[in-house]
Amino acid sequence: MSEHGRGRVSVPIPALADPDRLRSLDETRLDAVPDEAFDRFARLVGDLLDVPVALVSLVDAERQFFPGATGLPEPWAARRETPLSHSFCQHVVDIEMPLVLPDARLYPRVRLNLAIEDLGVVAYAGMPLTDLDGRVLGSLCAIDSKPRAWTKEQLRTLADLAAACSSELRLRIALRGAEQARRRAEEAHGRLAMLAGMSETLGGTLDVTTAVDRLGHAMVPLLADWCLITLVDPAGRPRTVTGVHRDAEREADLARFAELLTTGLSGESQIRSVLRTGRPAVRAVAGLDDVARGTTHPDLVPLADRLGVGSHLTVPITAAGDRVIGAVTLVNRQGRRGFDASDLRTAQDIGVRAGQAVGNSRLYGEQRHVAEVLQHSMLPALPAVPGIELAARYLPAADRVEVGGDWYDAFVQPDGELIAAIGDVAGHDIEAAATMGQLRNLVRGNAYGRNDPVEDLVAHLDRAMGGLRVPTVATAVLARIRPADGALRVSWCNAGHPPPLLVRADGTVSVADGRGPLLGLARPPRRTGRTLTLAPGDTLLLHTDGLIERRDQPIDEGQADLLAHLRAGGPGVPLDLLCDRLLAAAHQWEDDVALLALRAG
Structure with a gap:
């Protein structure tokens, strides 16, 4: 010296x-x-x-x-x-x-x-x-x-x-020891509270991105100064890496670090080792040399320097059968104590719970995709009809496990008249989507080539559902549209469905009231038809209740909001733009939404 x-x-x-x-x-x-x-x-x-x-x-x-x-x-x-x-x-x-x-x-x-x-x-x-x-x-x-x-x-x-x-x-x-013991007790209590609430936190969504974000914010800063959550593709390669840092000003650095990490892990990477072996890894004292050895991209070391590296641990995220589907990495900056065996046990518990949440999310995504493909396959292409402009939209609920039974249909009769229908089958699952397909086919088979009044067609549909034992109750509006003296004459029957809306060419809006009982009741009721006339430029809007129904308000208020939105839009809005605006106004829809709009040419 x-x-x-x-x-x-x-x-x-x-x-x-x-x-x-x-x-x-x-x-x-x-x-x-x-x-x-x-x-x-x-x-x-x-x-x-x-x-x-x-x-x-x-x-x-x-x-x-x-x-x-x-x-x-x-x-x-x-x-x-x-x-x-x-x-x-x-x-x-x-x-x-x-x-x-x-x-x-x-x-x-x-x-x-x-x-x-x-x-x-x-x-x-x-x-x-x-x-x-x-x-x-x-x-x-x-x-x-x-x-x-x-x-x-x-x-x-x-x-x-x-x-x-x-x-x-x-x-x-x-x-000092008493203070540290008190702090450790508080940390332990916080960890227990976090673990107790984590199942609820992760179980509150079936969207993988949301679940990962909630997981990161649950761990930081309680367990670490920052974290990374890596999910792998079927071949075991990093597919996405996301992170959370306790300092908001480091968010951009962490986002870039996570982005580069998807392709920048070297053979000596601790994360890659955990993904490969399923065994956790802990470095109680670590530094930038660890980052340099574990990565291949030159920008990762300076980014890590700004994020701070003093110790880190990585645990696997495991799905059913102990299959590794990702990894959780916790990092402390210098000045915060290094990770120990207690931290490792907590992180491993989190990895198991995260695996359950991510696995459920992926399973839900696969099931939802099947249901959506099934449902969309049953939604028809709209026909081209002289003198009638048609537009339709279908949108599944924003964040739901279920895919519902909302549907619409429009087809041309042999004599050139147009049949339009919209409906909603009870239930929110693949069975509801399949039943919706049955009901739509029943409507087509029941109405095609027949000139009966619409109320008789709906009454016959009631009997067909009972006789064929279609296992559901449903709502629907069935309408027949035919030209009449330069206008369109609309005959319609409502079976328990939200009423059609009429938007006149001058911008005035009204409700075509006249709702009847549901379809599929044990004792089919007597059905009643209604009629109205669409002058050139007038629009008839059929929709399901997802457009107006909210958990926090009566459905009448939702309908009033929809009418106000239609009035505020003014006259002459193109039909496709009108449908898009209606969906955008219902940006937090809680149910599936189907729209079918037709305008007299």
């Missing part, structure tokens, strides 16, 4: 670097600043031993510092610390015994110490200051600038004061 350029070399003392001793020293929470309790001990030593300088000196691996001091010359009095080149107290730590020197210049151990020249230390008496386990943290020392024969009474007084000073140090350490 250099002696500050003066050509003097000191031999390193191993005891100074003992990690347990340094940990205990750190737990005193003392530093090179005045502390009233320890300044009092220094003053007592100065008064009782009649010495010009007295110190409470604590020694770490690189310096000694003085939370208690009296009589130090400047600049040391202001600094409250010296390098080890100026330390006699380091030898008290080394020998773990009192060090008593009547004239330091005569002792080989210290005669070259710079404290003699720079601080005027000649006579020195230092008593060990210890923690509860007997580790020496420093010394309580008396110093004179001239030789001195220390008496037994002086050394006994110094030893008694050192014992009292050690008790104060132990109290500080105990308080």
Whole structure:
């Protein structure tokens, strides 16, 4: 060790670097600043031993510092610390015994110490200051600038004061330990609360992106300063990586880091190892070298530097059969404690719960895709009819497990008339979608080629559903549209469905009322038909209740909102644009939505 350029070399003392001793020293929470309790001990030593300088000196691996001091010359009095080149107290730590020197210049151990020249230390008496386990943290020392024969009474007084000073140090350490225990208890309680609520948090959605986002925010900052969640494709390769950081200003850096990580993992990557083996990995102390070894893209290391890396752990996300479908990585920055076995157990529990949520989300997505394909396959292409403009829309619920039984239909009769229908089958699953297909086919088979009044067609549909045992109840509007004197005459019958809306060419809006009982009742009711006329430019709008139904308001309010939106749109809105606007206005729809609009040309 250099002696500050003066050509003097000191031999390193191993005891100074003992990690347990340094940990205990750190737990005193003392530093090179005045502390009233320890300044009092220094003053007592100065008064009782009649010495010009007295110190409470604590020694770490690189310096000694003085939370208690009296009589130090400047600049040391202001600094409250010296390098080890100026330390006699380091030898008290080394020998773990009192060090008593009547004239330091005569002792080989210290005669070259710079404290003699720079601080005027000649006579020195230092008593060990210890923690509860007997580790020496420093010394309580008396110093004179001239030789001195220390008496037994002086050394006994110094030893008694050192014992009292050690008790104060132990109290500080105990308080720190109690504080740490309280913090650990709070952390444990927070983790238990998080784990208890995680199933509900993750189970509240069946969208993978939402589930991953909720997972990240549940873990940060409670468990880590930032996290990464990696999901793999069927071949086990990273498909998506997302993350959450406790500092909002680091979001862009983390998003870029996650993006590059999908293709930037090297063969030594901890994440790749966990994905391959299914075994967790922990680095209690880590740094940028770990990032450099585990990645291949040059931008990842500087990004990691800005995000902060002090320790990290990675656990697998496992689905049914212990199949690894991803990994959770927790990262702490420097200054926060490294991850331990308790953190690992918590993270593994999270990995299992995340696997259940992601697995359920993927299964739901597959089932929903099947149902949507089935449903869309049953929704027809609209026919081209002279003098009638047609537009239709179908949209499944925004965030639902189920795909419903909403449907619409429009087809041309042999005589050129148009039959239009819209309906909703009870239920929200693949069975409902399949039943919807049956009902739509029944409507077509029941109406095609027949000239009966629409109310008779609906009555016959009731009987067909009962006779064929179609296992549902449903709502529907069936309408027949035929040209009449330059306009369109519409005959319609409503079976328990939201009523059609009439938007006149001048922008006025009205409800074509006249709702009847549901389809599929055990005792089919008598059906009633209605008629209306569409002048050129007039629009008839048929819709399912998903357009107006909200969980937090009566359906009448939803219908009033829809009417107000139609009125605000003004006259002459193109039919496709009108349908798009209606769906956009219902941006938080909670049920499937079907629309069928027709306009007189």
